[in-house]
Amino acid sequence: MQQTIQISTHNQNGLYDITQAVQKIVNQCNVETGIVNVYAQGATAAIMIQENWDESVQTDVINLLRKLIPSGVWEHDKQDGNGDAHLKAGIVGPGETIPVINGKMGLSTWQNIFFCEFDGPRQLRTIAVTCVSSK
Amino acid sequence: MQQTIQISTHNQNGLYDITQAVQKIVNQCNVETGIVNVYAQGATAAIMIQENWDESVQTDVINLLRKLIPSGVWEHDKQDGNGDAHLKAGIVGPGETIPVINGKMGLSTWQNIFFCEFDGPRQLRTIAVTCVSSK
């Protein structure tokens, strides 16, 4: 089974927790044992598994990527001005594949699924979620 | 279904767009809804999803990785002289798993699939492409 999640983003760079939306799709999949692929359909966005105890790690992720991949110094900036967003997306990657164990995602206590916006705000961002049974 | 793509690379560092070759395999898979795994078989290579409007982003990717992971300063250089290539491959990662939606890859307009060469040129690089149905 496959469904999409649609979200709006409100900042140029931001992490958005989509764990519950993904788990809801997994619940409907009737996959007991298998995998779920979570994929951001956008070349300036990504998926990251990260802690969500509070907002500190999300802030740290944005600051780290800003430091490693500064804006305004790339070839691609001559065209769109968003070279840094493409590079961040490429390094973090658009997808994660997570085990499904007894019908639930096999995330540890502190693992949450985040949509990473690197070129926002955007009215519509789409994430494809695909469940596959291992049987 | 599973097939391999074979390419030659012409530079020490370079990104090669393999989107059409992967889509051709997906077309032959008869998977309507599912996932496709694209995997570079080489410890100094990787797969990255990235824009392909022109060559600017590919150039930026190479320059970013050269800055973050300089050559010639690693333990492994004493053996092969390609420590940076292994590190780039490890950080970017050898594979991406992409949703298949209505028989086509669920890439957005600006998402293309690139084979990343970090230790070329090489006469033969092999990418394994595996389709899995979600049903």
Next chain:
Amino acid sequence: MQQTIQISTHNQNGLYDITQAVQKIVNQCNVETGIVNVYAQGATAAIMIQENWDESVQTDVINLLRKLIPSGVWEHDKQDGNGDAHLKAGIVGPGETIPVINGKMGLSTWQNIFFCEFDGPRQLRTIAVTCVSSK
């Protein structure tokens, strides 16, 4: 089929080769053609495909990540003192999906599967391994 691998880690940062343990599970899966997903259940750990000729590349990985993501300078350090571990885990990512070809993992000669510990030592780290047939 799905099984878990459990390991202890002995250093704060370290790479542990789990290739043989994963292959053993793949052997039991009876998947001839497909994929295997290897997923670290922990928000301060990751999976990286990397060379294992000797320990040089592992050492280089740890030193690279320490340089790019120093410890002690993050918002999250006010809570747990392990902000760098979360960031390393997020950038490397918790999982890799590897093709299964003729019943064996489609790794190249120099590709091994490493569990990356970024907040050790830990008595128990768990990796979920899920085989999926492409048929």
